[in-house]
Amino acid sequence: MERNIILGGGIAGLAAHQRLKENGISSKCYEQDGQCGGLCASFSIGGFTFDKFVHLSFTKEDAVKDVFSASTEYITHQPEAMNYADGMWIRHPVQNNLCGLPVKEKVEIIKSFVNKPEADKIGNYEDWLRAQYGDYFAEKYPMRYTRKYWGVHADEMGTDWVGERMFVPELEKVLYSSFVTSTDNVYYAKEMRYPVKGGFYAFIAQLADTDDVLLNKKMIRIDEKEKKVHFSDGDIVAYDNLISTCPLPEVVDCLQYADKAVREAAGRLKCTSGYIISIGLNKQKSFPALWFYIYDEDILPARVHSPSMKSINNAPVGKSSLQAEIYFTGGKWTEKQEEDILNQTISKLISIGLFSEDDVEIKDIRYMKYANVICDQVIDKNRKVVTEYLDENGIITAGRFGEWRYFWSDQSFLSGKRAADVLSERISKRN
Numbered sequence: 001m002e003r004n005i006i007l008g009g010g011i012a013g014l015a016a017h018q019r020l021k022e023n024g025i026s027s028k029c030y031e032q033d034g035q036c037g038g039l040c041a042s043f044s045i046g047g048f049t050f051d052k053f054v055h056l057s058f059t060k061e062d063a064v065k066d067v068f069s070a071s072t073e074y075i076t077h078q079p080e081a082m083n084y085a086d087g088m089w090i091r092h093p094v095q096n097n098l099c100g101l102p103v104k105e106k107v108e109i110i111k112s113f114v115n116k117p118e119a120d121k122i123g124n125y126e127d128w129l130r131a132q133y134g135d136y137f138a139e140k141y142p143m144r145y146t147r148k149y150w151g152v153h154a155d156e157m158g159t160d161w162v163g164e165r166m167f168v169p170e171l172e173k174v175l176y177s178s179f180v181t182s183t184d185n186v187y188y189a190k191e192m193r194y195p196v197k198g199g200f201y202a203f204i205a206q207l208a209d210t211d212d213v214l215l216n217k218k219m220i221r222i223d224e225k226e227k228k229v230h231f232s233d234g235d236i237v238a239y240d241n242l243i244s245t246c247p248l249p250e251v252v253d254c255l256q257y258a259d260k261a262v263r264e265a266a267g268r269l270k271c272t273s274g275y276i277i278s279i280g281l282n283k284q285k286s287f288p289a290l291w292f293y294i295y296d297e298d299i300l301p302a303r304v305h306s307p308s309m310k311s312i313n314n315a316p317v318g319k320s321s322l323q324a325e326i327y328f329t330g331g332k333w334t335e336k337q338e339e340d341i342l343n344q345t346i347s348k349l350i351s352i353g354l355f356s357e358d359d360v361e362i363k364d365i366r367y368m369k370y371a372n373v374i375c376d377q378v379i380d381k382n383r384k385v386v387t388e389y390l391d392e393n394g395i396i397t398a399g400r401f402g403e404w405r406y407f408w409s410d411q412s413f414l415s416g417k418r419a420a421d422v423l424s425e426r427i428s429k430r431n
């Protein structure tokens with residue numbers, strides 16, 4: 001019988017493991033942390049439950065909906081978000097909700113739409129933004145937000161990832177929205193699901209409930225010729241087939257024989273890291289929206305959401321919570337810097353009126369090395385060099401950081417499932 005290994009117990013690794021089982025193939029899944037779930041994991045502090053970043057499910061894929069709803073009861077939210085920019089709260093997306101803005105700002109935005117440049121030369125995301133919204137709007141809102149969310153300037157990014165994510169209104173809609181507040185909700189998802197209890201992780205917890213998923217197993221080396229994986233606890237496991245959902249740059253770092261070109265290409269794959277700042281409040285507060293985006297540069301978080309609005313069970317009775325997300329490129333900050341950022345962020349959120357200092361019951365800051373894959377102009381070229389080498393060596397990759405794509409949880413799930421099907425087909429052809 002062939003020995004099948006999956007590296008990483010996030011949603012992609014767990015989906016691969018489950019799919020292999022459905023295909024009648026046994027496998028072992030190795031997760032470096034003491035808990036499965038990766039970015040889809042949840043954690044608890046003092047009776048408050050938090051996720052790692054916002055996390056709501058807006059999948060349209062029945063295969064994913066079925067797995068999620070078989071795991072837990074869920075709440076359905078309408079995707080109503082807000083923006084905070086320059087002291088103003090604006091319904092999301094700004095381009096379709098101008099009504100509350102000062103007249104001068106509305107006029108500038110409308111002029112921006114009317115005078116937008118021709119869309120004939122789109123070389124990068126900045127060109128795309130200018131062509132859709134005009135210079136004033138592009139610079140004031142999405143380009144400013146890009147620096148906070150993606151950690152790079154919009155001209156460094158490509159456009160393949162945009163899809164439905166950015167709403168582009170016709171001029172008529174922009175004009176209507178400057179007079180009336182009753183604009184359509186144009187968010188790209190029509191509903192968002194969230195578990196009643198247990199945080200986002202409850203959607204996938206049952207996938208991890210098997211003895212074949214092993215925790216605290218950090219892969220540190222792969223001998224791709226001998227087909228052996230080394231773990232940090234000294235274990236060496238031989239395999240016939242390997243699916244990796246670990247971040248590509250880390251996998252390449254651990255390969256024994258990859259040449260300079262592969263290592264350099266992996267080194268050029270860029271992503272943001274993140275800090276999540278979780279705040280438990282000792283009373284029930286109401287917030288402007290389930291989540292909101294912050295454009296101001298002097299407030300570090302790019303987005304804030306309320307876990308207790310996602311589910312009241314995420315906070316003890318009579319209490320509420322918020323979580324702020326800070327993105328950056330570069331390494332982890334020192335403990336002192338982390339503490340300063342935690343306190344500075346709380347002060348800023350107090351200054352915009354979300355809660356007061358006396359309301360804070362718990363506060364926590366956590367570092368996430370891998371947040372968003374940066375879809376820059378050279379991503380395709382570098383990703384190809386790395387994945388071709390892995391493929392030549394029989395290593396199948398899956399998931400957000402295994403495929404190195406800007407995947408939502410459902411896409412990561414399906415990527416894991418696909419990897420398992422590829423492997424199943426290879427096994428069946430050999431036997």
Ligand SMILES: Cc1cc2nc3c(=O)[nH]c(=O)nc-3n(C[C@H](O)[C@H](O)[C@H](O)COP(=O)(O)OP(=O)(O)OC[C@H]3O[C@@H](n4cnc5c(N)ncnc54)[C@H](O)[C@@H]3O)c2cc1C
Nearest residue numbers: 008010011012032038039053055056219399400407408409
């Ligand atoms: C800011 C943010 C917000 C998001 N919001 C949403 C949302 O609202 N809705 C949505 O659907 N999706 C959302 N996503 C996307 C979603 O989190 C990802 O698509 C998904 O969690 C990726 O799953 P994965 O299994 O591919 O990767 P991961 O979750 O990263 O899992 C990889 C696993 O591999 C393990 N691992 C890594 N290295 C090793 C090693 N050397 N040895 C062993 N194990 C290892 C890790 O510990 C981890 O558990 C969001 C992502 C971010 C960053």
